Amino acid sequence: MDRAGTHGIEIAASRQVVVDDCTVTGARDHGIYLGWLGSIACAPQYVRVRGNQVTTTSEGAGVAVIGGDHVSVTGNTVSRSYLAGVYVYSRCGNFPPGRVEVTGNVLTDTNVGRLSHTPGAIAVHSLQRGRTSADILLAGNAIRRTPYAGIWVGGPTPIGTKLADLARLEVRGNTVTEASGSPVDISAEQRAHIDQLVIS
Known part of the structure; x- marks a missing residue:
């Protein structure tokens, strides 16, 4: 997929989908986008986004996931994304997130956009319970060169006013080099909204 005028690949209102070994270059919005609205509205479930390459997004993230349950983003390579390399967030309380795994991705030169509002190469915010x-x-995950934190969990941002409300967050084994911010950025206020936090 080359120079899409919107998302490079959009998976909408879906269940049991695999996006594997695709190449997305120069998408205007998110390189790969998983959402809940299509011809119907439903929570994405059992979705695997793996082994893809995303290069140069004009306005969006490399891979964006709006909630979902049993969603895996693994083994992807993202470079020169306007927003975060991987961006997990929520816009609709009717479809709250469940299990989301972001593992083994390589993210280089993320958040290069002048108006980027996701202050982490991996950004998580506004996830609500339901x-x-x-x-x-x-x-x-391997993160290299970002003007913000390696991993950021929190809020608010221009498109979400709430902190993430999480049952569990586990952050482990990530490598962060050449980041202007800290490897992991989670404010004290945000930590109070996480029942179980594991960082190793």
Whole structure:
């Protein structure tokens, strides 16, 4: 996919989908986008985004996930993304997140956009509880060159006013080099909204 005028690849209102070994270059919005609105509205479930290459987004993230349950973003390579390399957030309380895993991705030169509002190469915010409670794993990712933190969890941002409300957040085994911010940025206020936090 080359120079898409919107998202490079959009997976909408879906269940049991695999996006594997795709190349997305020069998308205007997010390189790969997983959302809940299509011809119907439903929470994305059992979705695997793996082994893809995303290069140069004009306005969006490399891979963006709006909640979902049993969602895996693994083994992808993202470079020169306007926003975060991987961006996990929520816009609709009707479809709260469940288990989301972001593992083994290589993220280089993220948040290069002048108006980027995601202050982390991996950014998580505004995830709210509902029928499910967010359980997020961020593990084994390699991050190089970002003007912000390696991993940022929190809020608010220009598109979300709430802190993330998480049942569990596990951050382990990530490598961060040449970042202007800290490897992991989670404010004390945000930490109070996480039932179980594991950082190693």
